[in-house]
Amino acid sequence: MKGICIPLEVINGEERTEMELKSVQNNSTQYFRLEPLYLEENENDGARLKNYINSYSKEWELLQVFGGETGGNRKIYLLYRKQMKIIKAS
């Protein structure tokens, strides 16, 4: 199995949500973060969103954008994954 879907209860959708995923067998951990962002109807050029993403901590890689239909006031969610360094066991 290469992918799983976890139904998460995000309490009010206003806050950052972080997930720590541990694989016991591989002794590895992945970190995910879900950032909510509110877009207004007149923000059609994406300038604020691009700026938000570009200035986001480089430790985190944007994985996926979840958003409603185009246009209008809406909340979107940005799913990030922490950039990992490979550490070989000695």
Added chain:
Amino acid sequence: MIRTEEITKTFINDEVETTALTRVNLAIDEGEFVAIMGPSGCGKTTLLNILGMLDRPTKGRYWFDGKDVTNMSEIQRTKYRRGKMGFVFQSYNLIEELTVYHNIELPLLYMGISAGERKRRITEMLDKIKLSHKRKSYSRQLSGGQQQRVAIARAVITNPRLILADEPTGNLDSVNGEEIMSLLTDLNNQGTTIVMVTHSPVHADKANRIIQLFDGYILTENIKKALKTVS
């Protein structure tokens, strides 16, 4: 191989104008594997259709192999993309009335390839996609994964330099999805350029570059893949 400059696409339905793409600038080199991601309705398929010359931009320009193909007529576009581009769709788009063998044969017939050469290529391809035993089957007799393998075989039988895949694993379970990704990765390793629309970050990770589209514009481009393992 591919270069777009300020591509915009608008659709007008019932006097309502909808912008599907806004000023998209994109360059894709030969041999790249590019994944396009983004929420539903963000313009992914519209962009793929324009890159595949199935549609034309409302504004902006598109160069393929250094040639400006923006304003080609439909007939010119059909001739131009033949043998250069292969298409893979989420819903396979196989012809139900034809067998596996004859579905794969179709693009070769359009290109006027001789009967002997067609047979040689199809036999080799069926072996490659491990469906030699299904050569006489019809698409309804195949699983989803098998149908998509046939669709990929049909797309690559003319040895195109570019494969455009629109959610090729969208209708498949994880095992069959992995098989399809493995086929696409093999093709890319052999030098075929691949542009793939996907909703799956796992499958996008197979690409060299991930483009995030949002509301019709390019939000980000990750050229370097993430390092994935930690201990």
